[in-house]
Amino acid sequence: MRVPPLDLARVHAGMENELKEAAARVISSGRYVSGDENAALERTLAEMHEGQHAVAVNSGTDALLLGLMAAGVGPEHEVITTPFTFFATVECILALGAKPVFVDIDPESFCLNPELLERVFTLKSRVVIPVHLYGHPCDMQRIVELAGQESGVMVFEDSAQAIGAKTGGGTVGTFGDMAALSFYPTKNVGALGDAGAFVTRYDNLVEAVRMLRNHGQSARYQHDTRGINSRMDELQAAFLNIKLKHVRKWNEGRRALAARYDELLADMPGVITPPVKPGCEHTYHQYTIRVPNRDEVQRRLNEAGIGAMVHYPTPLHLCKALSHLGHAEGSFPEAERAAREVLCLPIFPGLTADEQAQVVTALRKIMEKTL
Ligand SMILES: Cc1ncc(COP(=O)(O)O)c(C=O)c1O
Incomplete structure (x- = not known):
């Protein structure tokens, strides 16, 4: 599925x-x-x-x-x-x-x-x-x-x-x-x-x-x-x-889905789940993990039928449209690292517990192979 x-x-x-x-x-x-x-x-x-x-x-x-x-x-x-x-x-x-x-x-x-x-x-x-x-x-x-x-x-x-x-x-x-x-x-x-x-x-x-x-x-x-x-x-x-x-209910639902991902991914080697800063209520437009070998992990997840996405693969200072600003690689190291590591897992109102388990099982298998 x-x-x-x-x-x-x-x-x-x-x-x-x-x-x-x-x-x-x-x-x-x-x-x-x-x-x-x-x-x-x-x-x-x-x-x-x-x-x-x-x-x-x-x-x-x-x-x-x-x-x-x-x-x-x-x-x-x-x-x-x-x-x-x-x-x-x-x-x-x-x-x-x-x-x-x-x-x-x-x-x-x-x-x-x-x-x-x-x-x-x-x-x-x-x-x-x-x-x-x-x-x-x-x-x-x-x-x-x-x-x-x-x-x-x-x-x-x-x-x-x-x-x-x-x-x-x-x-x-x-x-x-x-x-x-x-x-x-x-x-x-x-x-x-x-x-x-x-x-x-x-x-x-x-x-x-x-x-x-x-x-x-x-x-x-x-x-x-x-x-x-x-x-x-x-x-x-x-x-x-x-x-x-429905916005309040949907946002609460997204937080519940995120909490479930946090729990299921807590012990997965190589995966960093998204922390929430004190006093903040996240709306999880995206549930974004960090993984090493991100492109390979994404490719394998997509092959397994999991709609994992990358938002965003290129930090804007390295985009062609902004080349006139003259920023070289290394100018904004955290943005560049995020662009290399982030992977957004499926999250939306109506996503089921079975589907989340399927995402996590597929990711676990892939992480075992790619680490
Ligand atoms: C961070 C951010 N800013 C601005 C926009 C632009 O919004 P719109 O697509 O409605 O023009 C988007 C939408 O994709 C966005 O994600």
């Missing part, structure tokens, strides 16, 4: 009728962009983020781009982030002509290491983008504290993988000045297409992003600034209004 990395049909099984009814309701409403479903979604997201404002947009990538645009980021600025993330985090910085400045990761959480942050601030620093990778919260207290000591530096949380995660009792996405959420279908709460959201506590930023996502219009055909088209479809908002009701 195959174990897929993610089975969305299983995730949607109990709610198919509700999703179809929502689609029918939107179709007959005649309103397909930025309508009542969008407004309801923004209210729910605001509630989930401690009463801050939320703006529905077309993707997590656009939420990042729009936030940086609203913060006035341009070619004269530097934006600090991690080299171990999905490319979108950095793509938005490049899109505005700003310079990405990298800080290596903490090897346990896979997130930007705040102890290395202080040394990279310059007079050009404008924004820090911590990424809550795999659903593990960054050390937001320390990052906000350090950024606060610099003048004019904002913190923009990339919460694409971490909706509902917590640290120190607070919800991820509410610590910084702004946050970006992704509802890409594979995320912990996914739309049935592309969608994302921008979150902030500041009225001026929320107004700026509302305008920027809609061609820079302050009113119909009054283009006050150059924006983009990044409105959310009503269909996607309607689907998300249904799916968001």
